[in-house]
Amino acid sequence: MSFMLDKMENKIEFFEAYDLKTLERKIAEQIDNNKALLLGVHSISHNIVFNPLHNKMLYSAVVHFKAL
Secondary structure, three states: OOOOOOOOOEEEEEEEEOOHHHHHHHHHHHHHHHHOOOEEEEEEEEEEEEEOOOOEEEEEEEEEEEEO
8 A cells, every 4th residue: 555645735715604703713723724734825715795594694705725
């Protein structure tokens, strides 16, 4: 059995939450996790929409990680 180790160059992750503090916490946790993979934040895109089913604002973000 052989193992092949490749360096990850890009990674895109999606996050959503019903409040900003939770969204920020989720993103911060993944930033720390991805540092172990030698990935840093390249860009962040965010969006806010109203969810009529829950009668709340839904915050979402896309984070693009790239190799350091």
